[in-house]
Amino acid sequence: MSWLTDLFAEYGAAIAKSMAETGYMMLASLLAAVLIGLPLGMTVYLTERGGIAENRAVNMIANLYINVVRSFPFLLLVVFFIPFTRAVIGTSFGTTAATFPLCFVAVAIYARLTEQILREIPTGIPLVARALGATVPQAVFRMLLPEARSGLVYALTSAAISLLSYSTVLGVVGGGGIGDFAMRYGYQVYNDNLMYLVIVIIIMCVLAIQAIGHRTSVRLDHR
């Protein structure tokens, strides 16, 4: 196992730095997912035909955004975004700039997942909300979100794991992160042991995210 300690001795600091970059990109994009993606998914659910706040135009626009962003092969989205990133962030290279396109994907993924979770709520609940004359905010905050919270947390776990995977290609705009590290210091220079080590580290991260998400989700499930 001396090769393992040797690897850690030589690359430990670089691995830690890459992990921090990945963590930064994931946190920022998950924040976007919750703050923008969740309301967007809720909007799609509420505005669809027969929904609590039916509105065809809003529904179409929200759906269009989600579908278009999710259609892009992620690597192409990042490259396509370069001029927009530069216009908004001031630069299109580096970890912060790389997070910008990742946020758009995070919003789209989580909006769709949110919509799916809400659709699984028994149809009786929206009907009851209507019958009681609840306003839309009341229906959302008192009935839908409490009912769906366990599923929403579970879906966020799934989104987080997808985002970890997406973040690995951000090296193309100098974003760094653990995936880029494995490509450059492992794959490109044929340091296979280092690449395998990083893959194992990523697997452990995913297992941890999944375990935390699962537990939280179970705890929030009031059914």
Next chain:
Amino acid sequence: MKKSRVGMLAAALGVALAVSGCAASAPGGEKKDAAAPQVLKVAAVTAPMTDVVKAAGEAIEGDYEVQLVEVGDYITANTILHSGDVYANFSQHIPYMETFNEGNDGTLVGVQPVYNFLIAFYSKTLDDIADLPDGATIAIPDDPSNTGRALKLLAAHDVITLDPDVDPYAATVKDVVDNPKHVEFLQVPIASLNAAYEEADLVFQWPSHIIALGLTPQKDGLITELDDRFALNLVVQKKDAESAATAALKKAFTSDQVREVIEGNGTIQTAW
């Protein structure tokens, strides 16, 4: 419905078997058949390399046929040559090949330099490398051999100093021992360097890529370099280096047809 699915599966399997059977019967086109010409598969990634392979295919003489195998990346071009799935590749310079050999116990050899090009640093804002501001951002490639090449060129113009104990061709950003202008390095893939031109103070690039921005090393390069070590080479396995097929390939890759492609490209020059 179920029956037709089984049928489709069987058909798919049949095709797969037929394809793999073909591949097995002609590994890299090694087997010689008296009647049919010997097929030499040559892997390449992108133009102008693929254009050169096509031109060599038109030029090849004797009982040979060149088959271009386009692959998605430069490492794959070497892996499939190493495994014998292709006879040769045309995708790299010797230092890049050596990195592969070291990492994979490879026995690849360069048998014919074909073309070379001026590499250069470009800047959207500067006209002279001497005006490089303090704390400037310099965009360089993120793969090992091109990183070394970029740093070596900067060191040759005193922007930085490299550790004298390190082979400059293998230098990394860590080997910069003196950085009087406190420059910062942005490392991105070659394909992203054109985008970096918009915002970095200084950008390394190949002529084949920078031409997309209307720039040429001769006119727009702030500092340039032509190094024979980085000429694009025809590469084969060592065991094939002296074979008749390789001799025919070498002749084809230095033919007038190939010369025409190289001279017509405008960003590269012949290296033989």
